[in-house]
Amino acid sequence: MRLFPRHAVAATIALTASSGFAEDFTYHTQYADQMGTKAPAARNLTEANSTAAGGAVYANRNVSEFSTVAYNWAPSSTPFSFFEGGVTPMSSEDRAHVETTNTDGYIVVKNGVIIREYYADGMHPTTKHGLHSTGKSLTSAVWHDALLPVMDKTVGELMPELAQTVYAGQTVRNLVDMRTPVFWYEDYADPESPVVQSFAAVGLEYQNDEYELVAFTKTLKRNPKLEDGDWYYVSNNTNLMGLLGPRLAGVSAYEGTRQFLDALGMEYISGSAANLHGQYDAGGGQYMTLRDMVKLPYAMANGGKVEDRQVLSEAYINDVFSADDAKRAAWANGPYAGPMPDIQFYSNQWYIVDENIAVGIGSYGQYLAFNRETGVAIAKMSTYHTGQNFLQGQPDLAWVIEQVQSY
Numbered sequence: 001m002r003l004f005p006r007h008a009v010a011a012t013i014a015l016t017a018s019s020g021f022a023e024d025f026t027y028h029t030q031y032a033d034q035m036g037t038k039a040p041a042a043r044n045l046t047e048a049n050s051t052a053a054g055g056a057v058y059a060n061r062n063v064s065e066f067s068t069v070a071y072n073w074a075p076s077s078t079p080f081s082f083f084e085g086g087v088t089p090m091s092s093e094d095r096a097h098v099e100t101t102n103t104d105g106y107i108v109v110k111n112g113v114i115i116r117e118y119y120a121d122g123m124h125p126t127t128k129h130g131l132h133s134t135g136k137s138l139t140s141a142v143w144h145d146a147l148l149p150v151m152d153k154t155v156g157e158l159m160p161e162l163a164q165t166v167y168a169g170q171t172v173r174n175l176v177d178m179r180t181p182v183f184w185y186e187d188y189a190d191p192e193s194p195v196v197q198s199f200a201a202v203g204l205e206y207q208n209d210e211y212e213l214v215a216f217t218k219t220l221k222r223n224p225k226l227e228d229g230d231w232y233y234v235s236n237n238t239n240l241m242g243l244l245g246p247r248l249a250g251v252s253a254y255e256g257t258r259q260f261l262d263a264l265g266m267e268y269i270s271g272s273a274a275n276l277h278g279q280y281d282a283g284g285g286q287y288m289t290l291r292d293m294v295k296l297p298y299a300m301a302n303g304g305k306v307e308d309r310q311v312l313s314e315a316y317i318n319d320v321f322s323a324d325d326a327k328r329a330a331w332a333n334g335p336y337a338g339p340m341p342d343i344q345f346y347s348n349q350w351y352i353v354d355e356n357i358a359v360g361i362g363s364y365g366q367y368l369a370f371n372r373e374t375g376v377a378i379a380k381m382s383t384y385h386t387g388q389n390f391l392q393g394q395p396d397l398a399w400v401i402e403q404v405q406s407y
Contacts, residue, residue, distance in 0.1 A: 057383045060104065060364065061122070063130045063287040067273035068203035071280055073258050073266070080265025080306050082291065082298075086113040094403075101365060101396045104129060104381040105290040109298050110407055111375040119290075126268055128287045129381045132362030135272075135286040136238045138296055140176065140349035142260045143245025144316040147172055150248065158244060161214055166222045167240065174229060175237045175244075176348045179330055181226035184234040188363070194220065195235055202239055203275035204285050212277040213239055229326065231334030231346060235283040238349060242282025253280050263311045264299060266292045284362060294379035297370035300358065301377045317372070320348045320358060342401050353401055365396060369404040376407045 064070035090098070095118075098106050104123045108116035123129070131138065150158060155175060156168035170180045187193040199205045201216035217236060226232055246253045257280075261270060270292060273285030280286075299305065300320075304312030323345045331337055331345040343351045343359070350358040360368035365382025380400060 056364065057104070057122075060130045060381070060383050061127060063128075063273060063285065064271055066205065067281075067285070068205070069274040069276060070271055071254055071257075071274050072269055072271045073254075073261050075268055076262045076264065076266045078262070078265060078307075078309075079267045080295065081267060082109050082294075083113045086110075086115045087117055088115060090116060090118065097396075097399055098380075101399075102383045103365070104383055106380045107290050107294050107378065108403065108407060109294055109377045112298070112302075114291075115407065117290075123290075123381075125291055126289060128268070128270070128289055129293075130364075130366070131284060131286045131288065131293065132364055132366045133235070133284045134293070134360040134362035134366045134368045134379075135282070135284040136235075136349040136362075137360035137368055138286060139238050139241055139245075139282040140320075141296055141300075141312060141316070142257050143241060143249065144319075144348075145313065146245045146248035147176065147241065148313075148315060148319060151176075155240065155244070158248070159240075162217060162240075165218055166220055167217065170228070172244070175240060177231075177327060177330075178233055178237055178346055179229050179231055179327075180234055180237055181223050181228055181230060182232070182234045182236065183221045183223040184232070184236065186233060186235065186363075198236055198239065198283075199281075201275065202273065202279060202281035202283070202285060204273040204281050212275055213243060213279045229330055231330040231336075233336065238283035239279075239281065241349075242280055252278055253282075254278065260311070263306065263309055264292075264295045265306050265309075266295070268292055290379055290381055293368070293381070294377050297360070297368045297377035297379065301370035301372045301375050303372070316348075320350050321352060321355060323347055323352070340397065342398060357401070357404055359397070359400065359404075361397065367397070367400045369400050371404050371407075374407065376404050378404050 059066060098118055103118065104120045106116065106118040107114060151171065151173040153172055154168065155170050155172065156163040162168060166182050167180065174180050184194045186195045188196060190196060198216055200211055201213045217240065220236065223232070242253055246256050249256050266288070268289045270286065270288035272280045272287070274280035295306065299311050300317060304310055304314060304317055327347065328345045340351070342353055344354065345352050351361060352358050356373040357369065357371050365380065365384040367378065367380040369378040370376065378400060
């Protein structure tokens with residue numbers, strides 16, 4: 001089964017052998033005659049997300065409609081369902097919070113039992129929603145087995161096509177921990193910002209078949225204000241993880257992610273924006289239901305297991321919570337430490353609160369959180385009126401951390 005855009009003609013095609021992939025996906029042909037130009041404003045994800053709430057809500061719940069290619073992963077061959085018998089009403093204070101922070105869906109699971117679940121108008125357990133940068137935590141988990149053994153190698157060694165770029169001498173460790181000196185800024189309202197320019201490269205906006213992630217990465221420059229190892233948020237780092245992981249694992253991005261999601265026990269179709277080269281938006285173009293979204297933090301809180309399946313290795317979970325003095329200092333001296341006082345450091349695409357709690361954060365109010373001491377896992381889907389978490393989201397982040405600490 002595949003998702004097709006509501007207003008677009010779609011055709012199922014296969015990537016050719018020359019790209020190294022042979023996967024089924026949905027290619028939106030409505031704007032085939034405009035390839036190489038931006039889609040009309042009403043069809044542009046960035047502009048839709050920047051509009052009033054109505055446009056942003058629609059965009060969050062229909063990511064596939066704004067993608068050049070829509071990867072669609074089938075439900076798991078062994079789907080896992082949480083026990084639903086433990087739901088209790090939210091307090092009036094918590095309900096007021098989810099309503100005032102434009103929450104689309106919120107779920108709390110403890111030891112496999114749903115104890116809180118909320119949906120805004122139009123949302124329900126089968127509605128898919130964009131993950132935004134909480135998808136970075138998912139990308140980290142999907143490719144952890146491939147990336148952990150090469151943390152000390154450089155990007156230039158492993159990806160010779162990037163040997164003449166700003167990434168050439170950067171280690172994989174610096175890549176996954178956001179410690180690369182790349183000139184970058186995340187301003188979704190600025191069409192010239194690197195993050196908006198990157199959307200076309202990963203298929204989050206309509207683009208021609210000549211444009212892809214390697215070509216885009218070659219345009220990026222070094223930030224003269226940064227040293228190697230300084231902490232700075234660069235979404236392209238995660239997109240490169242989505243290129244490097246499949247190469248090291250010997251599978252396509254589509255198939256490797258499919259295998260991981262299958263083991264995670266997904267109950268519904270999930271997907272991601274992608275381009276015509278088999279490269280997907282690993283930094284935040286994924287989408288899925290709320291109950292499937294919370295399965296990643298549930299597995300992290302459960303020692304990497306879903307039922308009797310070891311989905312995530314102990315080595316990976318330990319790596320997420322590991323930090324030497326340099327990693328802690330890099331975070332403390334970085335631009336997000338002040339606005340995020342509850343975060344101790346950033347590690348392998350997760351924000352670390354303490355030795356048991358980690359959080360994934362995405363623009364427009366997406367959150368993952370888990371507590372491995374208590375077995376609590378949380379997912380929150382929202383549609384803020386701005387994408388900047390550190391400007392608008394701090395009361396929400398503090399609330400999510402309080403929630404994962406209190407159950």
